[in-house]
Amino acid sequence: MLSRFGSIISTGYWTPFSEQPLRARASILCSWQQAWLPLWPTLARIFITIGKACWSQTNQQFLQLNGYRPYCDEAVPGPSFDFNFIQFPDSIEPAIIQADVVIVGSGCRQHLE
Numbered sequence: 001m002l003s004r005f006g007s008i009i010s011t012g013y014w015t016p017f018s019e020q021p022l023r024a025r026a027s028i029l030c031s032w033q034q035a036w037l038p039l040w041p042t043l044a045r046i047f048i049t050i051g052k053a054c055w056s057q058t059n060q061q062f063l064q065l066n067g068y069r070p071y072c073d074e075a076v077p078g079p080s081f082d083f084n085f086i087q088f089p090d091s092i093e094p095a096i097i098q099a100d101v102v103i104v105g106s107g108c109r110q111h112l113e
Contacts, residue, residue, distance in 0.1 A: 007016045011028045020028070032044035056062055088095045 003016065004014050008014055011017055011020070012031075013020065013024070013028075017025065017028065029044045029047060032040040035041055035044075086097070
């Protein structure tokens, strides 16, 4: 669908699907829903579902109508634990720790040079 050849097969137009105007894309999806080959109605259903999901997560008016708030105004952070992390120097030899539990971090420490 992104090439001219794929576009002519899947949409009937030489212009790739991604470069079609919105009205043409909508009519292509509607025609896919009526197609006799089972592949096209399935693709139409998938694309429409993806479009609805993306729209519902990014449309501010829709989120406001549903009462969605990205965070609660009354929320306050709870007590924190003072974690003591072990920083290992760069070494060829492996570091050995004897412990009951080891939590390995993501390694996103800042390198200060």
